[in-house]
Amino acid sequence: MLIRRPPDIKTAEITPHSVYQNRRDFMRDIAGVALAGVAPALWADVPEPSNKDFAHAQKSAFSTEEEPTPYAKATSYNNFYEFGTDKSDPVRYAHSLKTQPWSVTIAGEVEKPGTYTLEDILKPHPLEERIYRLRCVETWSMVIPWIGFPLGELLKRFQPTAKAKYVAFETLQDPEQMPGQKSLFSLNWPYVEGLRMDEAMHPLSILAVGLYGELMPKQNGAPLRLVVPWKYGFKSIKSIVKITLQETQPPTSWNLATPQEYGFYANVNPAVDHPRWSQKKERRLGGGFFADLIKMETQPFNGYAQQVAGLYQGMDLHKQF
């Protein structure tokens, strides 16, 4: 994501091996890392996931059959401003994030509010693999095999009251662990996001704890992040510590930063340009330097219109952002 800068078309595609090595060092709790079949020769020196922490995760009918982005790309080209604004900052610096122990507070309009350990949060939920397209508002996209479970299933457990109309999410705020939060030229912290209740309950909305069959890397939002595939990537908030159900629409980080550019809904919509660039096309990353420059058509709702367009009946989709 960019703060008052032109679209990011700089492609430092080949991340130095040392960067992966660093990433591996801090992933002590992951038994092995890597990716075999899908990685083109370009990534041949990148270790391949072999641990398959989540090998038992069920396949999902919601998965796309498109080729997943190489693991190395998805875990080294990230947006996680808490660790810096450059795409390579999260993989370099996210090792300082302490993901154990972790707890999540469930607050607001629920019958069972409280602060729960991550283990308690996850325990009842069978994990699924959901291979989703991820379309960033900056016009790049990836295909990521997430491991997670439906957000709606979690919310139901805490028994939302009749007043619960929206769900607000909050990322950890701790500048010692997240050095990007010390910067004066970034977002206001903590990073916050939100969904309307029906969006949150939609079966495509998931909380993810892993990707490519392994535990979520810190740079991708460990230990728990949101994934809402029909919305621009900035809605998919990382490293969640608080979920509040509420009657009013919650503030969201990018809308607070530049309200004229980023809205609450942020549904992927090629018909509505960003004020500074077109949203008609996207670059599917992961094929290498030249392949990553090729543009493809962006689909309304990122290709999930059949499942989600009904949520927005009566809304003016040309204005919606």
Ligand code: MTE
């Ligand atoms: N969540 C937090 N807490 N901080 C962030 O900076 N960036 C968002 C989103 N979630 C962000 C965040 C943006 S702009 C995108 S595109 C996606 O995370 C990127 O997810 P990825 O790095 O796993 O591809």
